[in-house]
Amino acid sequence: xxxxxxxxxxxxxxxxxxxxxxxxxxxxxxxxxxxxxxxxxxxxxxxxxxxxxxxxxxxxxxxxxxxxxxxxxxxxxxxxxxxxxxxxxxxxxxxxxxxxxxxxxxxxxxxxxxxxxxxxxxxxxxxxxxxxxxxxxxxxxxxxxxxxxxxxxxxxxxxxxxxxxxxxxxxxxxxxxxxxxxxxxxxxxxxxxxxxxxxxxxxxxxxxxxxxxxxxxxxxxxxxxxxxxxxxxxxxxxxxxxxxxxxxxxxxxxxxxxxxxxxxxxxxxxxxxxxxxxxxxxxxxxxxxxxxxxxxxxxxxxxxxxxxxxxxxxxxxxxxxxxxxxxxxxxxxxxxxxxxxx
Ligand code: NDP
Numbered sequence: 001x002x003x004x005x006x007x008x009x010x011x012x013x014x015x016x017x018x019x020x021x022x023x024x025x026x027x028x029x030x031x032x033x034x035x036x037x038x039x040x041x042x043x044x045x046x047x048x049x050x051x052x053x054x055x056x057x058x059x060x061x062x063x064x065x066x067x068x069x070x071x072x073x074x075x076x077x078x079x080x081x082x083x084x085x086x087x088x089x090x091x092x093x094x095x096x097x098x099x100x101x102x103x104x105x106x107x108x109x110x111x112x113x114x115x116x117x118x119x120x121x122x123x124x125x126x127x128x129x130x131x132x133x134x135x136x137x138x139x140x141x142x143x144x145x146x147x148x149x150x151x152x153x154x155x156x157x158x159x160x161x162x163x164x165x166x167x168x169x170x171x172x173x174x175x176x177x178x179x180x181x182x183x184x185x186x187x188x189x190x191x192x193x194x195x196x197x198x199x200x201x202x203x204x205x206x207x208x209x210x211x212x213x214x215x216x217x218x219x220x221x222x223x224x225x226x227x228x229x230x231x232x233x234x235x236x237x238x239x240x241x242x243x244x245x246x247x248x249x250x251x252x253x254x255x256x257x258x259x260x261x262x263x264x265x266x267x268x269x270x271x272x273x274x275x276x277x278x279x280x281x282x283x284x285x286x287x288x289x290x291x292x293x294x295x296x297x298x299x300x301x302x303x304x305x306x307x308x309x310x311x312x313x314x315x316x317x318x319x320x321x322x323x324x325x326x327x328x329x330x331x332x333x334x335x336x337x338x339x340x341x342x
Contacts, residue, residue, distance in 0.1 A: 004038070004058050004076050010296045011038025011076045013061070013101075015068070015092050016084035017047045020106070024268060025083065026055060028288035034296035038076045041068050068092070072099035078299065081133075081292075082106060085178040086185060090115045097126040102299050104292070106133040108189050109312030111180035113320060116313035123309060131295050131305035132312035134193060138290035140282035141262050141273040142197070145251065148260050148275065150200035155256030157199055157236055162191035163250045164266055165225070165243035173244075174222060182222030184319060188242035190266040192318050194251045195230050195238035202314060203230035203238070205333050208326040214245055228322045231331075310337065 005011060012035050014021045029037040039061035040051050048062050061076055071077055080096035081104040082089050090110045096103045103123060109132050110116050123130040136142040149157055164187040172178040179185055196202055208228035213219050225243035232238070241248060249264035258276030265271060268287060273280030291307075298305045314337045325332040 004061065006036050006038075009033075010035040010078040010299060011061075012036065012079045012081050012104075012292065012296075013039035013041055013063070013071065013077045015041040015080060015082045015096075016088075017042045017044065017051060018083065021081075021083040024288050025081065025292075026051075028286050028292065031286050031289040032293045032296070034293045034300065035079065038078075039063065039071070039074065041065065041071070041080075069095055069099055071096075071101065077101060079104060079296065083133075085172040086180045087111055087178045090119055093119045093130065094122040097122040097128050097130070100126060100128070102129045102295075104131050104133060104295055105309070105312065107312065107315075108180065108185050108319060109309065109316055111185075111316070113313060113317045116309065116316050120309040120313060129295070129299055129305060130309035131298070132307050132309065133291065134307040134311070135268075135287035135291045136190070136193070136266060137197070137307050138294060139271060139285060139287045141271045141280055142194075142265070144273060144280055144282065145194075145253070145260060145262060146197045146200075149198035149253060149255075152255070154258040154260065154276070156234065157253050157255045159236060159254045160195050160198060160238035161240070161250065161252040162194045162238060162265075163241045163248035164188060164190045165241070165246045165248035167245055167247055169244045174218065174220070176221035179222065181319070181323060182219065182224065182226070183242040183244045184223065184226050184228075184322060187266075188226065188228075188240065188322075189315055189319060191238075191240040191242060191251075192230070192315050192322075194265065195232075195240065196314075198251065198253055199232055199236060199238075201232045201234075201236075202336060203318060203334055204233055204336070205231040205331050206318065206321050206325045207231075207331050208322045209329075210326050211241075211243070219244065223326070226322070226326060228325065230318070313337075 211225040
């Protein structure tokens with residue numbers, strides 16, 4: 001087969017051309033150094049036509065969900081990036097690995113921990129790398145928070161507050177079958193991530209409470225807002241909240257000798273940070289471009305991704321525990337991961 005591969009760059013195929021793929025990932029792939037947009041997988045022939053012209057994608061690199069498995073025979077595609085509704089991540093990660101491709105999967109990795117196990121095993125068996133779309137690990141303010149917390153620059157952290165929310169959502173995010181849950185799965189996962197990377201630990205127990213619905217006619221199968229607490233091994237507690245009816249975007253850590261915080265903390269752009277001593281001053285970066293370039297580099301150099309499937313699984317385990325705590329009203333213990341992660 002004639003190859004359209006660009007010199008020295010790995011080819012990425014985006015699966016699911018929704019808001020995130022079209023608004024963030026495809027534009028970011030114009031700025032990447034180690035990879036480029038080589039192909040697409042879509043259920044929409046209209047989108048296929050548009051993308052073909054806009055991004056100069058050859059017809060032979062355009063797939064639908066039925067013929068997706070034949071991507072195996074396409075040397076232009078090295079990496080498949082799954083950007084579908086949450087409940088579809090598992091099937092397409094497993095199919096991508098079986099087709100011999102490295103995989104990036106959007107957050108949350110899947111709906112259950114056992115789904116994550118199957119995805120990790122499929123990639124392991126195929127000898128392919130798997131990573132999660134955790135873009136903030138490549139963002140300088142969030143990286144600074146990791147340094148301040150994990151290196152105990154202000155001493156041991158005593159408490160964390162992490163909130164993330166937005167006013168309004170639509171489509172599959174309102175459907176528990178496709179989303180796996182409500183704002184906790186979608187935006188609360190950033191608070192779970194933040195508490196883990198700020199402390200460098202994983203929680204040992206959680207408590208959670210669903211907040212009363214103000215729009216029960218919209219949030220029929222999912223929570224509208226939820227608050228929860230994550231208890232870490234040294235007794236530190238992270239108090240978190242997420243919502244689909246309130247704008248929230250903050251990470252605050254109180255340590256023995258001072259505090260540090262990001263607000264907004266989890267956006268694509270405009271993240272701002274402060275500490276008890278000063279205001280953070282880091283450049284604006286294209287998070288998605290850095291994230292995809294790092295993965296392409298990991299593939300090329302055969303090294304692990306800093307945001308591997310195991311981290312996605314750890315977070316899904318925590319999300320499931322939070323839902324169990326919400327449903328039972330009881331504190332739920334969490335078993336620690338075998339794989340050491342921050
Ligand atoms: P959208 O609804 O905008 O797009 C999802 C796309 O998936 C659709 O456009 C469609 O693409 C395809 N699709 C296939 N089957 C279905 C189905 N049954 N119902 C709906 N869509 C379907 O979602 P987003 O782009 O906002 O989110 C996609 C994933 O990316 C989610 O897992 C989300 O959590 C994650 N995400 C991550 C972000 C981050 O910052 N890391 C930010 C936003 C989202 P097509 O028409 O091409 O087939």
